[in-house]
Amino acid sequence: MRQETQETSMRGVGGASSRRLDEVVLKAGGARVVVMPSRGGRLGSVRLGGVELLVTRRQEGLLYWGAYPMAPWAGRIRNGRFAFGGRDYQLPLAMPPHAIHGVVWDRPWTVTGVAVASASLEIELDDRWPFRGRVEQRFELDEGGLVVTLTLRAVDTMPATIGWHPWFRRAIGAPDAAPVRLAFEPGQMLVRDDQGIPTGQLTAPTPGPLDDAFTGLQSDPVLEWPGRVRLELSSTCDWWVVYTLPEQALCVEPQSGPPDAVNLTPAVVEAGDTLQHTMRWRWTELAGDG
Secondary structure, three states, X not given: OOOHHHHOOEEXXXXXXXXOEEEEEEEEOOEEEEEEHHHOOEEEEEEEOOEEOEOOOOOOOOOOOOEEEEEOOOXXXXXXXXXXXXXXXXXXXXXXXXXXXEOOOOOOOEEEEEOOOEEEEEEEOOXXXXXXXXXXXXXXXXXXXXXXXXXXXXXXXXXXXXXXXXXXXXXXXXXXXXXXXXXXXXXXXXXXXXXXXXXXXEXXXXXXXXXXXXXXXXXXXXXXXXXXXXXXXXXXXXXXXXXXXXXXXXXXXXXXXXXOHHHHOOOEEOOOOEEEEEEEEEEEEOXXXX
């Protein structure tokens, strides 16, 4: 019997034996998932029965497609500034006037393991972040869904927030397909100021359009593309950012803390310790034409 591990398509940058790979293809049942180590360790494609759930590769850069990891912070840091351990720090401003989404979503990761339906990656924090550490990510696919585990291993004591930023398609299938519906029941929402940064004040959730951080969920978020796919999201993270403004995408982002957490309620990872969270997608293909 042919070794199925070879079908886990390791398209290398610099040869098939290279651990710096462009794509790793995972398969289980009717699901096909493309992990892209060379594009920030992201999910580049999630297809069920030939139907794509994610916004796929775009020409204008890495920010607006796929589902990428965020570490050692998630979302924006106000003006890229924070204080920790009695010192003030200034981060590079990836989206002026703020720093955004950490330092691992825009660099190549190293592949540390591949099987038919799983893959493991790792990356070192670079000098844009003033503390040393390593981030690991593991993808595990089965017929009913996907589990992704993200681990930050601190060499230096640091404040940290981790999470993921998926860009889901508004509609899948035919051009005139009905748009995705989001079922989402948060308990509280953070107030944003005129710069779009949370103030730390909690309030009752308000109707969209949204670009907001939520906590206290009453149930797991569910995305449903009518007649095509039902996708239930869950996570060990306590915070979710929901972004409904883009015309072609919907973002539902599990995070271990809110945007600007380093200035609001910083979680500290001691040297030698880890911060680890999981994100789970469970899907059901629906009958009907929507």
